[in-house]
Amino acid sequence: MSTISRRSMLAGGGAGLAGLSLLGGSRAFGQGAEGGTSGGGMAHGGGASGAMFQAGRRVDHTANGFDPTEILRDFDWGRTSRLPGGRVLREWEIVAQDKEIEVSPGVRFPAWTFNGRVPGPTLRCREGDALRVRFVNASEHPHTMHFHGIHTAAMDGVPDVGAGLIQPGDSFTYEFDAEPFGLHLYHCHAGPLAEHIARGMYGTFIIDPKDGREEADELMMMMNGFNTNFDAEGNQVYAVNTVAFHHMNEPVRIRRDELVRVYLVNILEYDPINSFHLHGNFFDFFPTGTRLEPIEFTDTVMFGQGQRAVLEMRFKTPGLHMFHAHKSEFADLGWMGFFEVT
C-alpha cells in the first residue's frame, strides 16, 4: 500500500515544476491516515514494499527550523570583503545552540547544533581565501569548532591547544586560509568526542578550486544517524541530512542530462562504516574532492567516519532513481531516498 500511495502522490506532485520547498507541505499520503494500515498492505504480504515509517506521519520541518530538501542546495558563502593585498576575506558567525529536533516522525532528539540546524551550515569558499569564523557558544556546554584543512595548531579547535574549549557564553574567531581545495568538514572536538559529534555538531566545509568546477546542479549530502537512546551502540535512525526517509517522501528533483554534483560526507558515529549506492546509473568518484580527475566510475562507495567524496553523474532517463546505504540495515532504518529525474 505504501508504495502505491507514494507513487500516486508523486504523480500529483510532479504535475508542476514548482520549487521543492513549496511542494513539501502539500505532499501527504493519500491513504493511511493515523492508525490506518488498510488491508491493501496485507494483501501484498505486508511490509514487502519496503521499510517505512508509520503511514501519515511526517517530521515538522517548521518546528525543526530547517528542511532537509533546502539543506541540499543551501551553500553559505559568508560575508566577503577585500584585504589590502586584494585577497578575499570571508567571514561567518556560527552559534552553538542546544535544541530539540524531530529526527523521524514523532521522535524527539535533544541535539547540540551549529546555528540551530543539523547538519550545521555548509560553509563554502574559494581556494586561497582568508577565512574568519567567529564562533559564539550559546549552548550550556563547552564546545569547539575543529575544521578539516590546513591550518596552524592554534586554530585547530581542540581542547587545551590555542583557545581550547570555548565555554558557554564565550566566543572565539578561528582564522585560517582556504586550503587545500576539496570537500572537507568541521565538527566540535570537545569531549566526550563521540557524544559531541553524535549530538549533531558537524557541518560541511567546501573549498572550491581556484578556477572552479564545471557548472552543475550541486547537492550536499551529510550521511548521519541518531543514537536516540544514547546507549553508544549503533544508531536507531539513519539518514542523509538528518531526517530519515525524507527523500522517499520528497524525492531530490533533478533534470535529465544535467550534470549533478553531490558533495557526500560521512559523519556517522557509533557505526564503523557507511556507504552510498545509486540505482540505474553510475557516477565519477573524486575522493575528498582534492583532485580534478575521478579515480573510479562506480555505483557503490564505502566510507569510514570523516571520509567524504565528490560524486558527478548525469541521468539519461526520467523517473525515480533510488539511492541508499548499501548496508541494508541502515537503508531499512531510514537512509534511503529517491532522485526524481524530469
Place this chain on the structure above:
Amino acid sequence: MESHSATSRPALGSKRLPTWLLGGLPLALIVVALGAFALLGDQTLPERTGPPLEELAVEQTILRPGSIEIAVRNTGPDAVEVAQVAVNDQFVDFAAGAREIGRLEAQTLTLDYPWQEGSPYNVSLLTSAGGTIEHEIPLAVATPEPDGGFYGLMALLGVYVGVIPVALGMLLLPFLRRIDPGWVRFFLALTVGLLGYLALDGLLEGLEIGQGSAGAFGGAGLVLLGAGLAYLLLTALDRFMAAKRERAASAGASAFRLSLMIAIGIGLHNLGEGLAIGSAYAIGSLALGAFLVIGFALHNTTEGLAIVAPLTDDRPSLGRLALLGLIAGAPAILGAVIGAAAFNAELAALLIGVGVGAIVQVIQQIAPTLRDSLGRILQPLSVGGILTGIAIMYTTGLLVTA
C-alpha cells in the same frame, strides 16, 4: 446493673465524642491532607529530575500472515508514545489507537511486516523521547485462530492431560482397600511427596513467568499473593465443612472431605498446568503428540492416587468419585482454553500461585493422617513414601518437555 452504670456516667458520656465522629474525623483529615498535597505538592516538592521513565510490557503477541500484533501496557510512571516501530532493524508501518499511552493503559500495535515461519524477531519500539523498548519473538508461528475447532482441540488436550490420567489413578482405590493400614499410610505419604513436588514445581514456574512480566500489577509477588489467597480460602472452606460435619456427626464425611480438599487443590494446580500447556501451544513452543500426552498421563495419574488414598475405609458412591475426578481434572481443560486464547503473564502467575497455595493447604490436611501408633508423622514408612512420591514426580516429569 447495666442500665445503672450507663446512667451513672451521663456527664462523662456527654463529654465523649460520638463513635462515628472518632472514625470520621481522621478520615476527613486524611482526605483534606491528600487534597492539599495534590493541589500544593507541585509547588513545595521538586519534580522528578531526568528524562521520562518509559516502560511498556508486551502482554500478547499475535502473528497473522503479513502482520504482527503486539498488545502493550504502560507499566511505568509516565505516559509513553510509541513514535515508530522497527522489526529486525527495519522501520515498519503500523496501526495503533491513541498516540499516547497513559499509565496502566493498554494499546495494540499492528505492524505491517512479512514475517517468516520459524524465524526469530526483535521488535523495537522507538518512543517519542528516543528510547527503545525491545520485544523478542523467539520463534514466529502463526497464532491459531480462536474458532470452535481450536477450542475443541484445547478442550481435548485438557481431557487428555487432566481428566483421563486422574481417573486412571483413582482406579487404584480397590487395591488400596485391600492392603494393610500401615501401607495405606505409606501411600498417603507418597501423596504428600507428589504434592510437595507439584508445589515446588509450580512455585518455580510461577516465579519464572512472573519475573518475565513487567511489574505494574506485581510480577513474582503475584505468585505468592495467589498462594496465600488460596491457602487462606481453602482453610476457611475446610473449617466451614468441618463445622457442618460436626453437626452431621458423620465420621465417614471426614475422609471424603480430605479427598475433596485434595481434589480441589489438585484441580487448582491443573488449572495452572493447563494454562501453561495452552499458552505454550499457542506460541508454537509445544509440539502436541503422543509423547507429551503419555508424559502427562503418567505424571498426572499419580494425582488420582492422591485423591483416593484417604478413602480406603470409606464407601463413597461412584457419582461422588466421578465428581472428585472432575474437580481435580477438568480445570486443565479450562486452563488450556484460557492459556491458548488469552495468555497473560500476570494472570498465569496468579493462577499458578493459587495452585501452589492450594497444594500446601492440602499437604497440611494430609499430614495428621500419617501418624503411626506412636503419634509420629515422620516415621520410616512415611518418609519412604514421601521420598518415593518425589522420585516418581521427578522421573515422570522428565517425560514432559513442555
